[in-house]
Amino acid sequence: MQRWNGWGDESITYALSEDALAFLGERLGPGSAIADATFDDACAQVPASRLAPHPLIDTLPATRVRHALGQSLPDWFKLRHGRIGAVPDGVAFPDSALQVRQLLAYARQACVAVIPHGGGTSVAGHLTVAAGPRPVLALSLVRLCALGHLDREAQLATFGAGVYGPDLEAQLRAHGYTLGHYPQSFEYSTLGGWIATRSSGQQSLRYGRIEQLFAGGEVETPAGTLSIPTFPASAAGIDLREMVLGSEGRLGILTQATVRVSPLPPYEAFHAVFFADWGQAQAAVRTLAQSRLPLCMLRLSNALETQTMLTLAGHKKLVGLLERYLSLRGCGEGKCMLMLGVSGEAGPARAALRGALALARRHKGVHVGRHMGDKWKQGRFRNVYLRNGAWEHGYVIDTVETAVDWPRVAPMMAALEQAGTKALAQHGEQVHAYTHLSHVYAQGASVYTTYVYRLAATFEENMARWRALKDAASAAIVANGGTISHQHGVGTDHAPWLAAEKGELGIAAMRALLRQFDPQGMMNPGKLLPEAGGGL
């Protein structure tokens, strides 16, 4: 059963070891858990639905609570403190494009706002229900989840857009194919959500971002159906896919998507390499990214993240041995861990690995073999559960991410960590802030900073701390020339910062485009762009 107020499946826990707790306690002070509100408490708060009965709409409080919020920290605070606020008036689970069209027609006629709902894993407020006079319908796509057509010759697969990551991969694997798109949220996020928010997967270095994988599809909009045919490439004016990518539910509902798939790679391996300091590590990873070596992943942790991961891993003895070895090889306190991966036919993949390791050696990288890489792969979707584990001990974990060109990477990393630390100092709290480059490109990298700090006793103080940190980090992103999101999207939380990179004219153009598909402004209002008249 999926947790209603945290990440993932209820049967899976991520227990923090004594050492891990000591590590956090030392840096942040002792944590105090709060008493979570119960699901029944939450349901009891739900007001009567304002929607007239409709055969496709479920208005049970339990269903509405489960579709009210995403996975951002303020969403968690609302759930855990039992302050869930506005919830949708109903949830529909259409099982065809026709039903989606019927629901949109109903919503238009009844002046109901529609929030498209995929896996509900947004960490940027994409699912937030605005309080107000307009009723709200959450439209879940999860019943649209089948592989409809697989074209082996063109390597294209057509899916219902509500398909979850694991179900998508299972259906492809049965035919020998993979999409290869593995965001951290993979287990609970959907294809349609990936496309609507411009998601990026951990192995995007091989498979590309979702922008490169999305070949065409069907979008139900208030103005009609937008059908986007598949072409390998086109110079026929403006690319309609690019109107859907990043539209965050504002122009309509993607019901079906055709994606570019690949044969399952017969060989895959992840290896860890350590560097003595950030300077060496960043130079190495940049050279690797610019080398055009066919790798599938490059993920570089800074010194504090490396230390944190080694501590949280729990294998104290093994880590001790590793650290003694690394220390002998010149990688001491400031050491940074690079995880690199290769996928594909065994011959070329091994050749790429050899090439990458040789290049890392030229930058004084110390290769420690495959064991840590295998562990990383095993645990790649388990790490998210750390948020639950930390919470139980009174600590919260939040993340902020951006992308910048290479000359701005190190300043951005420093600015993000300092912004968080400074923001919570005003609340008398310490922050344990660490960073990795989650995706690298020839041009630059994503910069992904994690903040761990103490949970407060009250909802108000928790929200105030989050707001202070979010504002400071977002301001640092803008000041250091980053995009407000590399992989999480805009939602409500990043919307105030979007104009800094798009400009007034760019914002106006986005607005004009959305209005064309949704003249009444009924689709996911307030997300991506603040509602017209509300600033900007």
Add this chain to the structure above:
Amino acid sequence: MQRWNGWGDESITYALSEDALAFLGERLGPGSAIADATFDDACAQVPASRLAPHPLIDTLPATRVRHALGQSLPDWFKLRHGRIGAVPDGVAFPDSALQVRQLLAYARQACVAVIPHGGGTSVAGHLTVAAGPRPVLALSLVRLCALGHLDREAQLATFGAGVYGPDLEAQLRAHGYTLGHYPQSFEYSTLGGWIATRSSGQQSLRYGRIEQLFAGGEVETPAGTLSIPTFPASAAGIDLREMVLGSEGRLGILTQATVRVSPLPPYEAFHAVFFADWGQAQAAVRTLAQSRLPLCMLRLSNALETQTMLTLAGHKKLVGLLERYLSLRGCGEGKCMLMLGVSGEAGPARAALRGALALARRHKGVHVGRHMGDKWKQGRFRNVYLRNGAWEHGYVIDTVETAVDWPRVAPMMAALEQAGTKALAQHGEQVHAYTHLSHVYAQGASVYTTYVYRLAATFEENMARWRALKDAASAAIVANGGTISHQHGVGTDHAPWLAAEKGELGIAAMRALLRQFDPQGMMNPGKLLPEAGGGL
């Protein structure tokens, strides 16, 4: 000096050999040249400019004639028959974004339509001047041609958007870099033109299409300046670059573009491989495209194109020897030539070449070594001159191109060749039609068909033949699920076919977007989308 009524530099000719002429004569009948109109004839037709004197605008007839048309076949007919039709009322050569803004302000105030002009190589009517009451200003970008900034760390170079291909590469080469974008028009086309029309270069397999190379820039629009910052990737809503790519001058004028560059490859080689028939050849090139081998080019000619190229090459003895050898190896009449290229560090490039040749062998490909590849590279920008050479003997050469997913490639090729043949049969003329796949992708390929047929004596008959062939080929593209352009853009010539792939809703969305930047419709009216009110 650049030819005013044909391709390229006046000092360069492409003489057809006796054998080549016999080859064409046999298939098409004898050609008859026409007497070309002179440049003075053309200038004498130019009416007085309707523009008030302006210090930045040149209204000399010679300048206006040289900016009136592009390189499409109807453009040539207009020039050669001395029937140039409407010309711009003046041509401006701004040397700064400020001057571009001043010119747009002037045009807006004076109700003047503006046609942005790069290298003037459009083959789709992007530069056509509409006859009518509204004066027209051609705005040439060629003075904006300098490398402004080179960021070696992020591998980004910022250029004035009017820079010609060779000048762009020369400025980069001085620093050890390349963009690697080589459309057939390279010598006379510009960076801004490539971006505005979604151009693709011959080595896009390595470097990517212009969409992948364009990182950001500055666009002067009637509604203001759109500044697009550079990020390696972003999930921040709709990508503004994608509004500019393929906008064909309709939303404003790109004055400056930042592009992703690469270190000059130390090694580059092109090799030829022959296959016995199309089936084997297409299967091989598809497998190569889907293999992820790091090649820089794959270009596959069908049997008739192979035969035509070998005949036109002129080296009768050498070709005879080659054909005897190929025949012994099983490649006879139906043989198809694949040109494949590798670029980069010598080690990995040679490894990729070995891998590709091994794969081709498994598909019964016969490798004939590097000589033909070297010849191809030497002549890659000379082949275009064949259009001039053929014209002088009374033959015209036209091309049509699209892109489709792999299952549609062979039917599309057959349909395009047949459409041309059938269309001109109604005019009592033969067509020599042959095809190559100019760009291949895992998903499919571009299909590029060349039509050679006889020049008629009159302008009217030439235009009628062109129109018949263009309409038939465009209808075949639509009927067979292709995009109306893979690399030439839409312009005026493809605009009537665009709705077939975009849908009414897609066309309306493009229109809404353009209107936001250009509310008066002053930018390149009639291109990409027909003027509002004139149907879709």
